[in-house]
Amino acid sequence: MSKQENYDPSEIKRHMGMSAKNRISNTVIYIVLIIMSIVWLAPFVFIVLQSFRVESTWMVGYVVPKTWGLDNYINLAKTDFWHWYTNTFIMALATAVGQTVIVLCMSYTLSRFRFKMRNGLMRFMLILGMFPGMLSMIILYRLLKDLNMTQANAVPGLILVYIASSGMGYYVSKGFFDTVPKTLDEAARIDGATRAQVLWKIILPMAKPIVIYTILTAFMGPWGDFVVARYISMNTPAGMNVAVGLNSWLSADQIISRYTMFCAGGVIVAIPVTILFMCLQRYYVEGVTGGAVKG
Amino acid sequence: MGLEHFAPTLFCGTNQKGIKIMARYSDLEYLKLSKWDKFLYKLGRFLIAIPLGIGHFFQKVGRGIVSGAAGFGRGLKDIGSTFKNGDGITKGSFVVMGLGNMARGQFLRGILFLLFEIIFIFYMVTTGGYWLSMLPSLGHQGPMEEYNPVLDTYSTVYHDNSFKILLYGVLTIFFIIAFIYTWRQNVKQAKITQEMTEKGIRLKNGKEDLRSLVDESFYKTLLALPLTGILIFTVLPIVFMILVAFTNYDGAHDGYFNSLFKWVGLENFNTMLSWSGGSKVYSATFGEVLTWTLIWAFFATFSNYFLGMFVAMMINKKGIRFKKGWRTILVMTIAIPQFISLLYVSKMFARNGIVNGFLLDMGWIKQSLPFWDDPTWARITVILINIWIGIPYLMLIVTGILMNIPADLYESAKIDGASGWKQFSKITLPYMLFITGPYLLTQFTGNMNNFNVIFLLTGGGPTNPAASGASGAVGFTDLLVTWLFKITTGAESKYYLASVVGILIFIVVAIISLVVYNILPSVKNEEDFQ
Structure with missing residues (x-):
């Protein structure tokens, strides 16, 4: 049976x-x-x-x-496209370096040190973040104009703007440092390492995922930024990034002759960024997930 | 004592059935309630939380002010006693900063203090004093036509610059605050060094001071650069723009080339918010734009959240193959710079775009659909396209969190015979909401300020004819931020109104954040995690 x-x-x-x-x-x-x-x-x-x-x-x-x-691809060479592309690429590289340094300094400090003004500082930055960033553009434009860093020379100005305030975006990476056990630091300190050595020799090598995440998001920022670049370049083609430049091709008077070139430009912009992103996808996913869980 | 504990005794409201709303139930009592009563109770708690949250905030602010004032008082007293008990050197460092340090062997600190004092005095005497004295008036003399005897013509001569006066005035005030702080540190140091020398304790020398900057005080080194950046590129502009809201700075009063601008008090807030008089168009427009901003933020946040969760759960379901492949397809859309996809999709839905072309070719419609031309169509289309943009992110986040939910919860639920829906509503959803509460809040406020999606898709259009009296050509899909942007770029460039809008955005965001933070269960003690 x-x-x-x-x-x-x-x-x-x-x-x-x-x-x-x-x-x-x-x-x-x-x-x-x-x-x-x-x-x-x-x-x-x-x-x-x-x-x-x-x-x-x-x-x-x-x-x-x-x-x-x-x-369409061949015709791109007759326009400012490659100029915008170079602008954006330079900005992306500079921002990736500068922003990463600043964000790591900020987040590591807020995660590891307990100093007098720490809570006040964090609360203050939370409140600052509630102001629309757009509000600052008017004065930043005038300030940078005095330094001759707008319009045709917008690239250094934009780099400065992207990097300078990036300390406010420390949340994701602080969340990461919070999960690295403090006992590691303490053990190294007992062995006579200074705080700087702890960061440089112990924490940073362990923080590879978050470093890559920060570099990746910083690098991608200038490719997608529209409003700041538009404000600082103020209708001067020489200072535009790809987003502002390509957008200008879709204006009512240009779209008739430039629409398919916009598509071609979009493809050229998207390909390298997408490849880079897909290669480093794992780190991005870790960062995004960790950031949301930590709030 | 928190207001919360007052609540039951203050207003012990009950409905006809005798359900306590204002008071708290214990867990056991709560479980005994019927479904409807549970709902009423929860609703009641939610509504209470709003004034309570705001109450808490003001309590905190009040406490902060009291303790701040007390600290200030203590500081003054300490300065007084330092002066009274101090020896000649300590007394001298009240005037010559760093004297205390230098006289007792800490040359590096002393020289830095002194250097700061010299720079400060030099700055105030040469330029700072001028900016500060001009601040109340923002300049006396604007550009003028003046006779030039050499060329024998009239030409425009520029005088005061209101913009610079305001900017450098603010900077000078920052500098004065920094000086007062440093002076106070200097007095403290003088006192400490005196006490320590009297007790015979050796003081740190300059080399040790420098070494501590990479050790105990390493945080000062690390924070110096980021905080300087934030101070100049975030704090300064915000302070400046808040002040602009109280001036008449606009395209016609740029402060130098065409005309000075001046303080106007609360006039601009009056223009924006008053319900009477000729300026009603602004308050009506503001009301409309704010309403749409909130509706948009609500739908953009929650549609993405729930649909993203749904997609993540579909991919995660046991037995579904190619999980990685589905995820990769969605993630790829994150990689492509947003402006490309937004601009392209915007054109796809245009009157002569691909979507309308396709529908016309298939004979499903006779005329092009007004995706961007009709207010309601445009609003619905932006929300739908935003779902297209947002789902991949949410899918990623939710997938990460779903993996963290303990599997035994589901197993025991299955043994108890819970259906799929029950498992979702009793385990998955509460867990998700708990974990992602703060994230939802930042998403909501982020969506309120989601400039790119709106501006690149619709540019704020279609234009709202009812708001034509307000500057900035407001459209039906304009958010407060895109309106702010439009106000500053138009021919009139009413910067002062843009500032008012910016301040109002801040107030709305702050209120929402305050209320939600006080309701959220997952605002946890940060040290718990370490």
Whole structure:
């Protein structure tokens, strides 16, 4: 007598019901996920397709080009695009270095040291963060203008703006340092290491994930920044970054001749940033998740 | 004693059924309540929490002021007793800063103190005094047509510069505060060094002082650069812009080239908020924009939150394959700089864009849909596109948190026969809300100030004709921040109104944060984590 016959028939039916139900719900989930993937990726596929369109440079109601060609990419060289690209790249590099140094200094200090003004300082920065950053732009523009760091010379000015206030964004990385046991510091201090040596020789090597996360987000910042760059460059093409420059191509008077070039420019901007991001994805995910859990 | 403990005795409100709303139930009592009563109780607690939260805040502020004043009093007394008990050197360092340190062998500290004093006096005598004296008037003489005898023509001669007066005036005040603080430190040091020398304790020398900057006082070294940046690029502009709200600084009064600007008191707040008189258009516009900002922030935050959670749970479900693949597809959309996707999607939904083209080709519609031309359509479309943008982030965050929920919770729930929905609503959701409470708050306030999404998608449009009297060409999807931006970039550039809007944004955000922080269960003691 085989074992199976011992089962109560209704029991078997119930199990079958469960797995059938499961199969249906899984199928539904697969369908939803496939539709989602299409919706999420479609705009990016479209933008690539349209960047190869030759027959017209304006917006059309269809996606697949009738005539394919590299004209849009070649024509980019005749515009300020590569200038904007270089601007943005320089800013991204400088910001990545400067912002990382500042954020790490700030977050490590607030995580490890207990000094008199610490709580007051943190509360003060929380309150400062409630003011819309936009408010500062008016005066920053005038200040930087006095230093000749606006319009055509906007690049150093923008770097300064990106780096200077970055200490306010210490939360994620402080959350990370908080999870590194303090006993490590104490052990090293007993062995005679100074605080600086503890940071340099013990904490930093362990903090690789958060350092990479900070560099990555800092590097990506200038590529996506729109409002600050627009304000500081003040309609001067020489000082624009890619976001402001490409946006200007979509204005009412330029879109007719520049729309497909906008698509081509977008593709060129997106490719390196996306590749970098996908390579370092793991660190980004860790940082974002940790940051949200810690609040 | 917190207000909370007052509450039951102060207003022990009850509804007809005798459910306590104002007072707290113990856990056991609470569990006995019916569903409806539980709801009423929770609602009641929530509503109480709002005034309580604000009450707490003012209590804290009050306590802060009292202790601050007490500290100030103690400080003054200490200065007095230092002077009385001090020897000649200590007394001398009241005037010559750093004398106490130098006379007792701490040359480095002493010289730094002295140097600071010299720079301060030099600055105040040469320029600081001028800026400070001009601050109350913001300049007497604007640009003028003057006769130039050499060229025999009239030309414009520029005089005072209100902008610089305000800016350097504020900086001078910062400097004076810093000087007072340093002077106080100097007096303290004089006292300590005197006491220690009398007791025969050796004082640290300059080399040791420097060494401590990489050791015990390493935090000072680490903070110097970040805090200087924040002071100049965040604090200074904010103080300056708050002050601008009380002036008439705009495109026509730029303070130097065309006309001086001056203090106007509360006039601008009156313009923005008053419900009577000719300026009603501003208060009406402000009300409308604020309402939409709050609606937008609510939907943008919670639609992303719940849908993101839903997507994460779908991918996480047992038996679903290619988990990594689905996640990668969504994460890829984070990598692409937002302005590209936003601008492109905005054009996709335009009247002659791909979406309308596709729908027309398929014959599903006869005319283009007014995605960006109709107020309601535009508002719904921005919220939907924001979901498209936000879900990948939320998916990442939720996935991380879901993995942290103890699995045995679900197992015991399964044994008890809890359905999938029950498991979600009784385990997953409460856990998520608890953990992500502060994150939701920052998301909400972040969305209130979400400039990029609105500005790149709609530019604030379609324009609101009812608000045409207010500067900045307000549209139906404009948030307070995008309105602020528009006010400052228009031909009129009414900076003073932009400042008023900025201050009001701050007040709204601060109130929301205060209330929510006092309700959240997960605002925990930070030391607990270490």
